[in-house]
Amino acid sequence: MSVHETGKGGAANPLKQLAKYGQSPWLDFIQRSYTADGSLKKLVDGDGLKGVTSNPAIFQKAMGQGTDYDPQIRSILEHQIVDAGTLYEMLAITDIRDAAKVLYPVYEQTKGVDGYVSLEVSPYLARDTQATIVEARRLWKAVDAANLMIKIPGTQEGAPAVRTAIAEGINVNVTLLFSNDAYKKVLEAYIVGLEDRLAQGKSVAGIASVASFFVSRIDVKIDGEIDRRVAAGDKDAAALKALRGKVAIANAKMAYQYWQGVVKSARWQKLAAAGAMPQRLLWASTGTKDKSFSDVLYVDSLIGEDTVNTIPPKTFDAFRDHGKVAPTLTEDVKGAEQVLADAKRLGLDLDGVTTVLVDEGVKSFEDAFDELLGSVAAKQAAFVGKKVTTTTLHLPADLDAAVKAELEDWRKGGKVRRLWAKDATLWTGKDEANWLKWLSIVDDQILALSKFEEFQAEVKARGFRDVLLLGMGGSSLGPEVLSETFGKHEGFPHLYILDSTDPQQVKAFEKKIDIAKTLFIVSSKSGGTLEPNILKAYFFDEAKKVLGDKVGSHFIAVTDPGSHMEAVAKADGFWKIFYGEKQIGGRYSVLSDFGMVPAAAAGLPLRLLLESALRGEKSCAASVPPAQNPGALLGTVLGVAAKSFGRDKVTILASPAIYDMGAWLEQLLAESTGKNGRGLIPIDDETAGPASVYGKDRLFVYLRLAEKPCEKQDAAFKALIAAGEPVVTIELHDRRQIVEEFFRWEFATAVAGSIIGINAFDQPDVEASKIETKKITTAYNETGRLPPYEPFFKDATFAFYADPKNAAALKDARTAEAILKAHFARAKAGDYVALLAYIERDTATREWIQGVRLAIRDALKLATAAEFGPRFQHSTGQAYKGGPDTGVFVQITADDAITLPVPGEKYTFGIVKEAQARGDLEVLGERGRRAVRVHIHGDLKAGLEKLGQIIKAAV
Template identity: 70%
Template sequence: MDVDHKSHDHKSDGRGANPLVALSKHGQSPWLDFIQRSFTENGSLKKLVDEDGLRGVTSNPAIFEKAMGAGTEYDPQMKELLAHETLSAGELYEKLAITDIQATAKVMHPVFVETKGLDGYVSLEVSPYLAFDTVGTTEEARRLWKAVHRENLMIKIPGTKEGIPAFETVTSEGISVNVTLLFSLDAYKNVLEAYIKGLEARHAKGQDISKIASVASFFVSRIDGKIDAEIDKRVAAGDKDADALKALRGKVAIANAKIAYQHYLDVTKSARWQKLAAAGANPQRLLWASTGTKDKAYSDVLYVDSLIGADTVNTIPPATFDAFRDHGKVSDSLTHDVAGATHVMAEQKRLGLNLDAVTETLVTEGCASFCDAFDKLLGAVANKQRTFLGDKLIAQEAHLPGEFAAAVKAEVENWRKHGKLRKLWARDPSVWTGGEEAKWLKWLDIVDERLAHVDELEAFAKEVRAKGFTDVLLLGMGGSSLGPEVIAETFGGHEGFPTLHVLDSTDPQQVVTYEKSVDLKKTLFIVSSKSGGTLEPNILKAYFFAAAEKALGHAPGSHFVAVTDPGSHMEAVARKDGFWKIFYGEKEIGGRFSVLSNFGLVPAAASGLNVRHFLHSALHGVREAAASVPPEENDALKLGVILGVGATTFGRDKVTIVASPAIYDLGAWLEQLIAESTGKRGKGLIPIDDETLGAASVYGKDRVFAYLRLKDAPCPHQEKAIKALRDAGEPVVTLDLADKIQVAQAFFHWEFATAVAGSVLGIDPFDQPDVEASKVETKKLTNAFNETGALPPETPFAKDGPFAFYADGTNAKALGTGDVVAILKAHFGRVKAGDYVGVLAYVERDTATREWIQKVRLGLRDALKVATAAEFGPRFLHSTGQAYKGGPDTGVFLQITADDVADLGVPGEKYTFGVVKAAQARGDFDVLSERHRRALRVHVSGSLDVGLKLLAEAIAKAV
């Protein structure tokens, strides 16, 4: 395309007028298949209108990809938009494209006026991803028509069987349409019929049809490309009809177009059409598309010279536009030798060239080609967007061994090719198991939803501050507690606001510790329970409601807030007891995906965190994972693919989470998200949190390392250890957070990655079938206590000093009846490469016990060269417990229980906190045994400190 304002005067030596201008005398309008901002802004487009008789402009994803993907002309608008809005790549592209379309429409508008709405159009395509979606195409056509808001706009809709009804509908609504990707006569007939029906429907309602225009884009050169290739193949093979085949080279596409034009002429002569014409209807002109010559053996203007006729359009690519200006030949070629065209069509059929099959293939390929181009376009936009936003976004980098990297790349391409990312956002359960997954996807929208109502949270925060609370004590378990705990541990206190504490244990010592750490008279209690029927939050509420009433000397409802799903048991309790406020969760969000809902935001607001700022950061994570961000540029999707492929293809099903000290608690939240989402039906990822990194030699080949690094506060030991792991060829994914507030992004990033990993694993990541099993066993035991005043008796299979050992028959037989070291030696002797060891301690989680369990787990790791999980019960039951019972049978478990120094009663119940904890431990162990896990329980009597010290020594000797 001549874009430097050289003269377009044709044949300056006087050989004739400009052929492009001459087309109008034959009733044809030349349109340009090209759009670019600089081309419009520098006057080049207007020059074509003035000098070449240009009458319209078309665009498509491939054209925009070339325009936006290279150079810097779109950068200023990108930066301006991103400075004020949080956009997905698709939203950003659309704003850029609409700006171009509007500017082009302005240049072309004088033509529109001059031709009384026949020409002067610019076309904008609906998303190619919607080619086989009638409803989606209809909705997007309406939306784009409204957004561009220009009378000389045409919306491009593909002529697929799904696109045609959408075209008919929007035509009846007064929208001008360019129907694209037409290759066959039958498809064109259907499109023309849909146009007429759309006009008739509108006319029947008494609405104006004179302002509607449409073109039917009939593709040309691509047909010859396919047919000629088949001809050449058969001729080379010595086909008996070689001469007849060769005679058809370069002729089928033009013949096909001429026959389509004859149909157009017949229809416009009909009484049916004449009735519409009398009402002011514009004909739907045939537009010849794909008119650049692909075969160099043909004239470079073949598909312009040969298709000139009245009431037609030729949308010409830039090079062909220049070529036709230079040496095009103008005549009424479209109606020349129609009999010859009919003969060509008969011959292709006789010779078995199968034009019908070719055109079907071309529609499929055309849609795929536009999708590929759109992927490249959106990928280019996403890439630039990430560059401009810089530290506002989490940065992800993966170091993977060669075969691993190749497998991940292949799976990412599989997601792109089959549109699985868009299906995920469309809530299509086929992304997973085709089950009930769609019921649990409200977390995809919750950030936008909560931002729309953030004023409510900010008002609550002001009220909390005004009431002078010194502490907030959240009472919850699992998804209701782990997210708030991250917020409490990461962001700490905020001046003028109460300190947030999170209690998620039934251990009586731990309950007392938290009770003593707050001023009951100045504490706001948040009872957080999604279903409202979970045992732990209910008994914690009962205990602290009574304790607060005693401290205050009156009903303490004004100090209590509930966060629960609408209609839950907890809502009823809160209303009965006069709670100050009730905040609702979303029934369509599972607990472990709920941190960006009220379950995380209410305690965050109460503690003084700027929830608006927090949600805006999370929104970046949502937009970065959007359906419009192609998989190759979609880091959250790629993380999920890495985790899924690592487990399914390479046996790397242990996800070791390493987090900078300032954001360390993310690991505990991630444990639940990953384990409870993926560990089921014998499959899954086993998260390993809070494990001090060792030398590469202590790890097997079953790990993927996820390093969450706070860029301004990295840990030197972690940095050194991670580098060593990379150098050793271990797979490491690093996520860099520029600021703590990006923990909000990390929440969504990992939620999305986990959903993707579940798809790769072939499971439903939103159910938790094995968590319920432990609850059932626990309930049996507490019911038994209520009935008899005691838990059912149990007999150890061995004793040694302060230790009593319990196991089911199979495990007991395998472990023998020796001393503590012998039993532990037999137990850990069953650990094989690729296994993991779970140390499950039902004791108070405090500094001393956390240090103890870390020392034990690292000793086991280094001695056995396997992953180790260090967990406290009953907390982990609502977290990793799902994977231990339902995931792969690779766990070797040591459960630790102990005598309680003191116990606490549960108001209104016969059982105590100590009884509940014991029942939970036994219920957990019973399910592990039922699932044939390698499990051993050791009960410590007497002093816990002494008992744990002796147990650690025995474990060290055993391994």
């Protein structure tokens, strides 16, 4: 853009001549380099420029292209962890402040009439009065410049916000005005806002406002309709053609006529006498869109006293060159009235057009803001680099297209923002909003960091050798990931996790620890979960034998406020009680105290972990559009793959150093989505095979730790990608980023649940198993024995059990191998086989179950899951019972080698485990699932070896 003192042929500069007729030229453009290099000041000095306006589209061009903003972006990201919206705002506020400084002399010279720079409230708030008010206040305070105007849309919801802002002394640029009716409402809002101030005894002097009346967009719509009707041979073609390029100007002239009447009124004169400035009409959208018209049509035709024209750069240059300056706004008013009358007579629906234009304007600003924030998010990700995880998608073309379409639907529907706003209608419209506190828990924990650091120091000072966490499901799986991933830290105790009722496993953990030097963490959200309660009873009893009356000082509880466990902890004199959040479900609780307390006790670097989690949160923020939002992107892939392509077996492989992430993900995915006959079936701990062993129901997720990759896994995934399998690769650059992934996967799961169409925060079928278990343990306490339970087949080693329907389906098989062969024959393409082992979970049994599952997978070409009970009941058990009816289940139980009492109860740990296995099988049968139980009599090792042989033979 050039600057000249004169226009064409040596005439006076038309831009400067506008002042003679009371109009102020503003520039509809802002860019950092333009301000910094002095170009903006040259326009002020040479062209009489008196103001600047901005909007999302302008900022998108400025920030999304080039490198002007890179130094500030780098500087901000070096010192802060922010979301894309906050980053944009920091950049924009810098621009606005700098431009305001350039224009401040104009502000002073004109005594506050001109010299303004406008900054828009978020376009997403155009239909939300209260949120607009809050944002206007916040931006006004953040910029802190007297010559700032806050742009508020002139929607029906925006007008009350204008009134409030004016009453509070905030300068307002009311934008997106197309109709005279809407203009009258915002002018009234301005006047009432001033009257409110006077009524409060406050000064109305120095408060400025403009009403941005959009012009050329009206002609684009009207002229387009004219052209359509003329082309169709309309009988009024000549009269219609005579109106081209005239309706918008006529509409603007009528607005000005109305304004002139208002400022002459006694009501306004009272305000003027008190020092009020009139709200000037500002002509916006004054670039000519139709090439057959003059390129300065909407400047030449709208010059009048006490008005502003905010002019785009190209039109600014054109008007300087050949603009014609005259008081055109008040010329031929009767002609303007006739134009509007003719338009109405000819059926050109101006009211309808202006209504549509408001909706389109709001939408176009939202679209531009999405594009802007997407650009900022992309730059942010590039500059942050390896401080965040990296996601790469390799999807078949049809799935890729469907994912992109769903992402666009989420963008258009503002669904990421709705999720953050806790809009339950994203799911089933029930109680989902009550379970979303996990969205902000990272911020809360950072504020509470000193609490955890003090506890960490106390643990270290007391010299504990071991920490044994007693929990189940959400209370144990997250801490287990932390323990397995980070190991023991120097100077701190070793963190162990016990989440089993198997008596052998309970005893094995007792032998691992030194009770006299152990801190016990009893972790139970509800406080009423069976397993943590009986584990607490057992270890409290054993510790009391060693520690006597000091036993309570070795126990802490993590539980929700008001729970049964809180009462127990207080009664037993626990050292500390930490509290969870009632509005966070167990599987979403890892970043709450349920994860932070064991992390602190184990000596993990809390601040670094929380900063990683914060990066995960900010990358998924409401301001980050779905395509650039890693949580929304992943959730969309998961949801679309399952819902539209039948790829619901989410097959998780992780680098060995972070292998345990899969166990946590199992619960998150299965318990959140597996219900109402729908959902994701997570397949954890997979050993990657060739594409030939996989069906078309898989979606592969590779959690790759870049600092310690596995070449064999890398090669396997390259082969799967080459074979056209859908693969999501998430690269963690260091193991601390598992905490970033915690948040990202929680967000993704909520998104996937929305797409699948379920409540992602309840777990109805987990409760069903608990009820059945309770019935059996209660019966044992009352009678001293378990209810009768007869196998439908048994031999020297095995006994087989099933509900009547499943038993009938297998009744013709007369050997263990034949039973299993018939059972596996019930599986079909798209099904999965799950081995559910209620035995001690140690190295040997885990190796055994992995070997067997791979044999089943390779023979049947079906997804296989290998699970240990009862822990899976609080995890994948929900999906097995409530998800799609595609599971074929083999429950494995065995005789216990030891009897371990539960203090205060008649039943033992073995009885509890038996009750859990029975209850689990009972509910599977009630749900119509294909399930059978095989019980091993005698030596477990020998029995497992034999069972493995017959399973391999059966498939």
